[in-house]
Amino acid sequence: MSGKQSEMEGRLDDMLSRIAVETQEIEELERQLTDGQILANESLQRDLEGIISGLQEYLRGLREQARLAQHQVVSLQAENQSLQLHLEHSARTHRQDLSVQQEEADALRERQVQLEAELTRTQDEKASLQLTVWRLQAQCEVSRTVMDRTRIQLDQITEALLEPQELHIGPEHxxxxxxxxxxxxxxxxxxxxxxxxxxxxxxxxxxxxxxxxxxxxxxxxxxxxxxxxxxxxxxxxxxQDQIPQLEVLGVDQPQDHDQDQDQDKHQNWRLQEELQRLRVRLQESESRNRVLQNNREQLQDVQQERDALLLQSVGHQRSLERLNRKLRQLSRDMRDQLTVDQLRTTSQQLRDLTHTLQEEVEEHTHIVEQLGAELHKAQRHKHRTRTRARTRTRTEGGAVDSGLGLQDPHPEGGQHGPPAGGGKWVDSGGGSDAETSSRETPETPAGGVPPHRDTGDRCVCEFAHKEAKRLEEEKKKVRLESKQLRHTLRQHRSVMQVCDEVECVEKTLLKRQAELRRADRLLLEAQSCTHTSREQEERWSGELQRESLRQQEDNLKVRHSFSSDTEEEQLSGLMNEHGVWRAEPVA
The missing domain is CATH 1.20.5 (Single alpha-helices involved in coiled-coils or other helix-helix interfaces)
Known part of the structure; x- marks a missing residue:
C-alpha cells in the first residue's frame, strides 16, 4: 500500500510538474496571444467605436428626421383639421350670407314692386299733367288768335280814324x-x-x-x-299693474335676500371662472387662428407661386407655339432667300444699265439741244432771207416801173453779183429757207444754195423731232424700269429684314431650347440625386443593421471570452495554489 501510494504520489508529482510546465507554457502563449489580441482588439475597438459613433450619429439624425417628420405629420393633421373646421365655418357663414342675401333680394323685389307702382302712378300723373299742359297751350293759342284778331281790328280802326279822306264820310260809317x-x-x-x-x-x-x-x-x-x-x-x-306685485315682493324680499346674495355671489364667481376660461380659450383660439392664418397665407403664397409658374410655363409654351408658327411662315418666305444674291447682281446690273441709259439720255438731250439751236438759227436765217428777198423784189419792181432796171440779170457769163443789201450769202448748215429766197429772187445766183436744200432741212427737222420723241419714250421707259427696280429693291430689303428677324427668332428659339435642355438636365440631376440619396439611405440602413448585428455578436463573443478567461484564471489560480502547496513539501 505504501509502494502504491508512493507511486501514486510520484505520478501525481510528475503530473503536477507537467501541468505546471504546461501552465507556464500556456501562460506564455496566452501572454503572447493576449498582447497580440489586445493590440488587434484595440484597433478593432477603435474601428468599432468610430463605426458605432458614426452609426449612432446617423441613427440620431434618422431619429431626428423621423421626429421632425412625425411632428410635421401631426402639425399637418392639425392644420387639416383646422382647415376642415374653417371650411365648415366658412360654409356655414356662406349659407348664412346666402340666406341674408335672399332676404335682401326679397326685400329688394318688394321695393322694386313698390317703385314700379310708384313709377306707374307718376307716369299717370305725368300723362294727366301733359294733358292739362296741352289743354292750356290750346287755350293760350286760342287767346293769342283772339288777341291777334283784336289787334288787327284795332289797327284797322286806327287806320280808318287817321285817314283824312274819311272825314267827309257819313255818320253811319x-x-x-x-x-x-x-x-x-x-x-x-x-x-x-x-x-x-x-x-x-x-x-x-x-x-x-x-x-x-x-x-x-x-x-x-x-x-x-x-x-x-x-x-x-x-x-x-x-x-301700474306691476306696482302691487313689486310691493308684495318687497315684503318677502328681506327673508330671501341673504340666500339670493349667496347664490348671486356663487353664480358670479362661477361666471367669472367661466369667463376666465373662455378668455383663455379665446386667446388660444386667436393664437391658433393666427398660426392658421400664417399657414394659410404661406399656402396661398405657394399656390400663387405655383400658379405663376404654371402661367409662365403656359406663356412659354404659347410663345414657343407662336415662334413655331412664325418659323413656319418665315420658312415659307425664306425659300426665296437663295435668290437674294441673284437679285443683288441683277439690281447692280440694272443700276449700271440705268446709269448708262441716263448717260445716253443726257447725250441725246445734248444732241436735241444742239439740233434745236441749229433749227433756231435756220429759222432766223430763213426770216432774214425772206426779208431780204422782199426788199429786193420791192427795189426791182421800183426800177422796172421807172425804166432803169432793164439790164441783164446775168452779167459776166451768168455770174450773180451781191444782193441788193450789200450783204453776202452765208451757209449756216441749217438754212431751210434758201429755196424760198432763191424763188423770190429773179434768178438763182452762181454758187448759191440749190433748190433741194429746203426739203433736206425739213427732213433733218423731222428726223430730229422723231429722235427727240424716241428719246423721250426711252427716257419714260427707263424711268418706269427704274421705278420697278426700286420697288423690287424695297421688296428685297423687306425680305432681308424678314430674314434678319427670322435669324433673331431662331437665335431666341435656340436660347430657349438650350434653357429648356438645361432645365431638363437639372431636373434629371435632381432626380438622380434624390434616387442616389435614397439608395445611400437604404444602404446605410442595411449597413447599420448589419453592424448592429455584428456588434451584438462581438459583445456576445467578448462576454463568452471574458467568461472563459475568468474560468481559466480561476482554474489556473486553483492549480497554482495546489501546485505551490504540493511544491513546498517536495522542496
Missing amino acids: TYRTEDMLSRSVEQLLRAIQLTRTRTNQDQSREHIHKLHYQITQDQDQITQDQDQIILNQYRRTKD
Whole structure:
C-alpha cells in the first residue's frame, strides 16, 4: 500500500510538474496571444467605436428626421383639421350670407314692386299733367288768335280814324266803326278775363294739390303720434299693474335676500371662472387662428407661386407655339432667300444699265439741244432771207416801173453779183429757207444754195423731232424700269429684314431650347440625386443593421471570452495554489 501510494504520489508529482510546465507554457502563449489580441482588439475597438459613433450619429439624425417628420405629420393633421373646421365655418357663414342675401333680394323685389307702382302712378300723373299742359297751350293759342284778331281790328280802326279822306264820310260809317271798336274791346276784355280766370284756376289747383299733400303728411304724423300715445298708455297701465306685485315682493324680499346674495355671489364667481376660461380659450383660439392664418397665407403664397409658374410655363409654351408658327411662315418666305444674291447682281446690273441709259439720255438731250439751236438759227436765217428777198423784189419792181432796171440779170457769163443789201450769202448748215429766197429772187445766183436744200432741212427737222420723241419714250421707259427696280429693291430689303428677324427668332428659339435642355438636365440631376440619396439611405440602413448585428455578436463573443478567461484564471489560480502547496513539501 505504501509502494502504491508512493507511486501514486510520484505520478501525481510528475503530473503536477507537467501541468505546471504546461501552465507556464500556456501562460506564455496566452501572454503572447493576449498582447497580440489586445493590440488587434484595440484597433478593432477603435474601428468599432468610430463605426458605432458614426452609426449612432446617423441613427440620431434618422431619429431626428423621423421626429421632425412625425411632428410635421401631426402639425399637418392639425392644420387639416383646422382647415376642415374653417371650411365648415366658412360654409356655414356662406349659407348664412346666402340666406341674408335672399332676404335682401326679397326685400329688394318688394321695393322694386313698390317703385314700379310708384313709377306707374307718376307716369299717370305725368300723362294727366301733359294733358292739362296741352289743354292750356290750346287755350293760350286760342287767346293769342283772339288777341291777334283784336289787334288787327284795332289797327284797322286806327287806320280808318287817321285817314283824312274819311272825314267827309257819313255818320253811319262812323257808327259802324265805333260799334266795331266797342265789340273788339269787349272781345279783348273777355279774352283777358278768360286768361286771368284760367291762370287763377291753375294756381288754385296747384295750391289745392299742395294742401292735399300737406294734409296727407299731417294725417300720417297724427297717426304716428296716436300710435305713440297708445303705446305710452299701455306701458303706463303695465307699470301700474306691476306696482302691487313689486310691493308684495318687497315684503318677502328681506327673508330671501341673504340666500339670493349667496347664490348671486356663487353664480358670479362661477361666471367669472367661466369667463376666465373662455378668455383663455379665446386667446388660444386667436393664437391658433393666427398660426392658421400664417399657414394659410404661406399656402396661398405657394399656390400663387405655383400658379405663376404654371402661367409662365403656359406663356412659354404659347410663345414657343407662336415662334413655331412664325418659323413656319418665315420658312415659307425664306425659300426665296437663295435668290437674294441673284437679285443683288441683277439690281447692280440694272443700276449700271440705268446709269448708262441716263448717260445716253443726257447725250441725246445734248444732241436735241444742239439740233434745236441749229433749227433756231435756220429759222432766223430763213426770216432774214425772206426779208431780204422782199426788199429786193420791192427795189426791182421800183426800177422796172421807172425804166432803169432793164439790164441783164446775168452779167459776166451768168455770174450773180451781191444782193441788193450789200450783204453776202452765208451757209449756216441749217438754212431751210434758201429755196424760198432763191424763188423770190429773179434768178438763182452762181454758187448759191440749190433748190433741194429746203426739203433736206425739213427732213433733218423731222428726223430730229422723231429722235427727240424716241428719246423721250426711252427716257419714260427707263424711268418706269427704274421705278420697278426700286420697288423690287424695297421688296428685297423687306425680305432681308424678314430674314434678319427670322435669324433673331431662331437665335431666341435656340436660347430657349438650350434653357429648356438645361432645365431638363437639372431636373434629371435632381432626380438622380434624390434616387442616389435614397439608395445611400437604404444602404446605410442595411449597413447599420448589419453592424448592429455584428456588434451584438462581438459583445456576445467578448462576454463568452471574458467568461472563459475568468474560468481559466480561476482554474489556473486553483492549480497554482495546489501546485505551490504540493511544491513546498517536495522542496
